[in-house]
Amino acid sequence: MHISVAGKQIDLSDALKHRVSAHLDRISEKYFGQAMEARVTFSRARSFFTCDINLHATRGLTLRGEGEAADAHSAFDDAAEHIARRLRRYHRKATNHGHMKTRQQVPEFGRSYVLRPGMATLATVEEDSPPDEEDAALGTAGPYATIIAERPAEIPTLSVSEAVMRLDLADSQIQLFRNSGTDTVNVLYRRPDGNIGWLDPSIRASN
Structure with a gap:
């Protein structure tokens, strides 16, 4: 090592x-x-x-x-x-x-961006200024968010318990992963009360 x-x-x-x-x-x-x-x-x-x-x-x-x-x-x-x-x-x-051996699957990647909040106010926004292609694609058009860094980010396929383990071992605030049980992208995050939050888009709220 x-x-x-x-x-x-x-x-x-x-x-x-x-x-x-x-x-x-x-x-x-x-x-x-x-x-x-x-x-x-x-x-x-x-x-x-x-x-x-x-x-x-x-x-x-x-x-x-x-x-x-x-x-x-x-x-x-x-x-x-x-x-x-x-x-x-x-x-x-x-x-x-x-x-264990690496799962027999093609790794899934996304991109991780670091955004800096803009300093402009509504009064300084030029309504007729068209956003550039990258800002339009990312939904960051306008002076309110500027991309200052980006890098590839792997989205691992994990069970929820595996994702919790990774979050805790890395002492990180957030873990993005593809849920191996539902095949949807999920998010774990640390709550202000010390517990772990879990976002799962596959679970629909009952009417």
Whole structure:
């Protein structure tokens, strides 16, 4: 597994880098056989250190952990423990996911866009200004949303429980996936109350 260990405006000892690599290698071998890559970033904020771990275990499965402490070693321990807790929660599913063969299907891709809200007001909008083709296609015509970044995004086919696992392991706010049970695109997201919301367009409201 390729492991990148870096510090933001701080120097890291060889002993710390070796410890990080050895620990992540053990996690990879235990749960996934062999993970793809990991990025570990240390930084310092006032009187404490922070550590951010991003571990790409298999295609589409990412684990993320954040930690902070008075020293870099303890910050890594804190971040690694966050990952370990999630892996213990999903021990069987994560292990099976790491060792199973890729589903025999053509991957589905979309595009992920980053939009910046416009600063114009209604009074400054020129009604006779035609939108360009890209804005018209995306429904972002006008000064209220500007595309500042875009990249390909894979839409995995998962069960709801698999999607919940990915959302939790990656510590992300949203998970877009194609529901393997209904063959529709679903969304999981974190609610302000701490629970997980699930959007499923295949379920129609009763009149």
